[in-house]
Amino acid sequence: xxxxxxxxxxxxxxxxxxxxxxxxxxxxxxxxxxxxxxxxxxxxxxxxxxxxxxxxxxxxxxxxxxxxxxxxxxxxxxxxxxxxxxxxxxxxxxxxxxxxxxxxxxxxxxxxxxxxxxxxxxxxxxxxxxxxxxxxxxxxxxxxxxxxxxxxxxxxxxxxxxxxxxxxxxxxxxxxxxxxxxxxxxxxxxxxxxxxxxxxxxxxxxxxxxxxxxxxxxxxxxxxxxxxxxxxxxxxxxxxxxxxxxxxxxxxxxxxxxxxxxxxxxxxxxxxxxxxxxxxxxxxxxxxxxxxxxxxxxxxxxxxxxxxxxxxxxxxxxxxxxxxxxxxxxxxxxxxxxxxxx
Numbered sequence: 001x002x003x004x005x006x007x008x009x010x011x012x013x014x015x016x017x018x019x020x021x022x023x024x025x026x027x028x029x030x031x032x033x034x035x036x037x038x039x040x041x042x043x044x045x046x047x048x049x050x051x052x053x054x055x056x057x058x059x060x061x062x063x064x065x066x067x068x069x070x071x072x073x074x075x076x077x078x079x080x081x082x083x084x085x086x087x088x089x090x091x092x093x094x095x096x097x098x099x100x101x102x103x104x105x106x107x108x109x110x111x112x113x114x115x116x117x118x119x120x121x122x123x124x125x126x127x128x129x130x131x132x133x134x135x136x137x138x139x140x141x142x143x144x145x146x147x148x149x150x151x152x153x154x155x156x157x158x159x160x161x162x163x164x165x166x167x168x169x170x171x172x173x174x175x176x177x178x179x180x181x182x183x184x185x186x187x188x189x190x191x192x193x194x195x196x197x198x199x200x201x202x203x204x205x206x207x208x209x210x211x212x213x214x215x216x217x218x219x220x221x222x223x224x225x226x227x228x229x230x231x232x233x234x235x236x237x238x239x240x241x242x243x244x245x246x247x248x249x250x251x252x253x254x255x256x257x258x259x260x261x262x263x264x265x266x267x268x269x270x271x272x273x274x275x276x277x278x279x280x281x282x283x284x285x286x287x288x289x290x291x292x293x294x295x296x297x298x299x300x301x302x303x304x305x306x307x308x309x310x311x312x313x314x315x316x317x318x319x320x321x322x323x324x325x326x327x328x329x330x331x332x333x334x335x336x337x338x339x340x341x342x
Contacts, residue, residue: 002051004091009046009059018048018056019080020242024113026282027220027241027248028077028137029061036214037063040207045073045099049081049092057081058092062099062108070106070329072318073099076137077113083123093127097319106325107318111136116312129317133333136316140288142300142308144281146245146274153270156307164260165267171228173261175268178223181213187223187235190251199295208237208249215239224269226261233261238269244280245273266306283308 009015012031019025027033034044042063049058060079065072079092100108109132114120124131144153154162188205195202215221224236233256237249247269252262270281286300286308294300320326 002085002087004049004051004057004088006047006049006058006091006095009048009061014056015046015048015059016242018059022080023243023279025080025242026077026113026244027215027239027246028113029059029080030215030220030241031061032214032218032220034061034063036211039210039214043103045103047092047095047099049088049095057085058088060092060096062096064103064105067329069332070325071104072329073103073105073108074136075108075110077111079110079112083114089123089127093319097321100319100321106322106329107320109136109316109318111139111316112314114314116314120314124314124317127319129319132316132318134316138285139313139315140286141311141313142283142286142303142306143311144270144283144306144308146270146279146281150267150270153307158305158307161263161302161305165263168226168260168264171259173233173259173264174227175261175264176225176227177268177272178225179216179219179221180223181209181216183223184209184212184237186232187237187249187251190232190235190253191249193253194251203249212237215241222269222272224265226256226265228255228259228261231255233259234265236262236265236269240273240276240278243278244282245269245276245278246282247284262302286310 015031019029034046037044044061044063046061047059048056051057058079058081060075062073062075065074073096075096081088081092083089096108110129185205188208191202212221212223220239220241222238222240224238226233232253234250234252236247239246239248247266250262273281283303283306285296286303287294287296291297
């Protein structure tokens, strides 16, 4: 029977080399994402599993969330491993339980980077997990294959989006890029406008700036800006990591609703992703086409307009460590989910 040694990760180079060797992985399990959490004062967990030969065969990273309703360990997009190796799966989930208890958590919440399937859901049950009342990271995403040429992508777009691109080019909308965290200040100001129009709670400027800085330090984050003259129309906060370019956050100004610059930003980011050798462009969250009353329905239509493939992942599951504390958290989250209609 295989045995594994699991310990804290100490090398960024070693960590990222292993994570990015897995095609499905993205920045949710990157080293720098957890450097961002550390910069915000959060406790983090980074664990590596090695086989008897000392070779890395599994990993997971998580953050300790000190929510008012309860303390828990959140592991988004992980663990990273060969899911066919059941002994390794068992070992890593046992280690998650141990780490959660050591950090005095009520539960461990996991959203694995596994496509939704009956076998995957059965595995979660076999591991002793139960479906979480709330999500942890995106569970339904729109992804574009960058092995396609730009001409193929344009042909696969909805006609309305192609017209928007032609209109943007006709209006001489320009695209600029930046890796300077100071430029997030302007992004944040426009985010406040966007949040007001679309009724969502904006991230703080500190949150956005520190996150951008953590990724930009190693060339993984780029801010794309569409301008008409000196006026900003739209901005995209992109992350390039491993096999994936991620449309992490996007904002648009009032003027940007009239002069569409957002499609140009995506086309520019796709070109840059190809130059980096990246094969996948992740537009992130979308909602069902039938969910016409969802506040992100319009945004989802925009993303689908690029001709994305749709992926559903195994939803968040909880590994319960303290039944009384978890019961309280479950009740609060269930009520909150109903009140927010999510």
